Amino acid sequence: xxxxxxxxxxNRVVREQIAREKRRKRALWxxxxxxxxxxxxxxxxxxxxxxxxxxxxxxxxxANDAGNGIVLGTxxxxxxxxxxxxxxxxxxxxxxxxxxxxxxVNEGKAKVIFHPVxxxxxxxxxxxxxxxxxxxxxxxxxxxxxxxxxxxxxxQPAEGSAGLSDDELIDIGAGVxxxxxxxxxxxRDGTYKPWTERVTDDAGRAxxxxxxxxxxxxxxxxxxxxxxxxxxxxxxxx
Amino acid sequence: xxxxxxxxxxRWAAARPWFGIAVRLGLAAVWLIAGGAKVDDLAASGRxxxxxxxxxxxxxxxxxxxxxxxxxALGLLLLLGLATRLAAAVSAALLVVFVAGIASAWARGLAxxxxxxxxxxxxxxxxxxxxxxxxxxxxxxxxxxxxxLRWPRTPFSVDGxxxxxxxxxxxxx
Numbered sequence: 001x002x003x004x005x006x007x008x009x010x011n012r013v014v015r016e017q018i019a020r021e022k023r024r025k026r027a028l029w030x031x032x033x034x035x036x037x038x039x040x041x042x043x044x045x046x047x048x049x050x051x052x053x054x055x056x057x058x059x060x061x062x063a064n065d066a067g068n069g070i071v072l073g074t075x076x077x078x079x080x081x082x083x084x085x086x087x088x089x090x091x092x093x094x095x096x097x098x099x100x101x102x103x104x105v106n107e108g109k110a111k112v113i114f115h116p117v118x119x120x121x122x123x124x125x126x127x128x129x130x131x132x133x134x135x136x137x138x139x140x141x142x143x144x145x146x147x148x149x150x151x152x153x154x155x156q157p158a159e160g161s162a163g164l165s166d167d168e169l170i171d172i173g174a175g176v177x178x179x180x181x182x183x184x185x186x187x188r189d190g191t192y193k194p195w196t197e198r199v200t201d202d203a204g205r206a207x208x209x210x211x212x213x214x215x216x217x218x219x220x221x222x223x224x225x226x227x228x229x230x231x232x233x234x235x236x237x238x
Numbered sequence: 239x240x241x242x243x244x245x246x247x248x249r250w251a252a253a254r255p256w257f258g259i260a261v262r263l264g265l266a267a268v269w270l271i272a273g274g275a276k277v278d279d280l281a282a283s284g285r286x287x288x289x290x291x292x293x294x295x296x297x298x299x300x301x302x303x304x305x306x307x308x309x310x311a312l313g314l315l316l317l318l319g320l321a322t323r324l325a326a327a328v329s330a331a332l333l334v335v336f337v338a339g340i341a342s343a344w345a346r347g348l349a350x351x352x353x354x355x356x357x358x359x360x361x362x363x364x365x366x367x368x369x370x371x372x373x374x375x376x377x378x379x380x381x382x383x384x385x386x387l388r389w390p391r392t393p394f395s396v397d398g399x400x401x402x403x404x405x406x407x408x409x410x411x
Binding site for chain 1: 277280281282291303310312323397400
């Protein structure tokens with residue numbers, strides 16, 4: 001009687017042990033599967049990103065040696081301008097200090113390297129930052145980079161909108177004297193989109209994290225007012 | 239005295255599964271929203287990581303590209319209730335890293351957006367960073383992850399279905 005009872009409870013202990021072991025194994029395998037899922041997800045992200053990148057790029061005529069900006073003027077002091085065509089603070093900078101920068105270039109005191117970065121693609125529904133920058137590359141090819149850039153800032157679309165369409169960009173280009181057919185084809189084909197990517201990447205590599213960023217001979221300028229820019233250039237030119 | 243604690247315990251036992259599923263789905267939503275906001279512009283996500291200035295640019299771009307997908311996968315695991323304890327542990331680890339990153343950006347005087355739910359990167363001049371709310375928010379998420387670490391079993395979960403057991407169960411997995 002008592003031995004049968006003992007037998008029963010021993011059986012139960014064994015059964016429980018087996019069940020516990022089974023549970024432990026199952027938990028282990030689901031954990032392993034979940035880790036695999038997470039690792040694969042990360043790898044997918046990496047490969048999607050890689051596939052979005054282009055390996056080669058062609059810089060438009062008028063670019064600097066590194067190929068990541070358009071050079072304007074020949075002055076001794078270098079002013080690097082990192083701007084996104086969609087960035088309101090850049091438009092404001094162009095309006096208030098743009099004439100001063102132009103003057104410094106015309107006086108032969110400074111040259112500008114303009115880096116049209118595409119930081120703000122998520123703030124338009126059509127990747128306007130990339131399209132505008134690539135179109136500016138097309139304008140550089142036609143020798144009208146400065147004129148086109150000024151027009152794009154004058155007609156800057158609002159953040160969150162669709163931005164200017166390719167047709168509107170082409171109209172603006174034709175308006176500043178670019179050949180409508182050549183420029184239009186270049187914009188529509190996105191000829192300089194890989195270049196825009198390079199410009200943007202190099203800016204990040206150089207530690208530029210926001211637009212506008214203004215460097216005078218490599219040093220960031222905090223005071224972006226006309227006086228601040230002029231003072232920085234004159235200090236660097238001494 | 240003992241009667242009220244007893245009753246309270248019984249009430250908690252009845253409420254816990256429902257509380258648990260709310261926590262699990264809440265944390266799932268956090269990851270799905272955070273990942274979804276970043277997944278459409280992986281380069282920008284990479285730049286947001288780079289803005290913390292704690293790793294080389296190219297590594298930041300890789301992390302920035304992988305992170306949204308890992309967040310989405312975590313969200314899915316939690317939504318399904320699959321490997322809940324592991325997902326909670328990884329969530330907690332990620333959140334600790336995020337909090338540390340924001341705190342270090344704060345300590346170094348950087349002016350960046352945490353990039354937690356998209357955007358990210360340097361703030362415009364004159365815009366003040368909101369590090370404290372960002373850290374408090376992440377600590378709140380950390381509490382959710384901690385709860386699931388302690389009580390991973392919730393109703394309507396794949397874990398429960400695999401176990402073939404009722405939802406209310408002991409805490410041994």
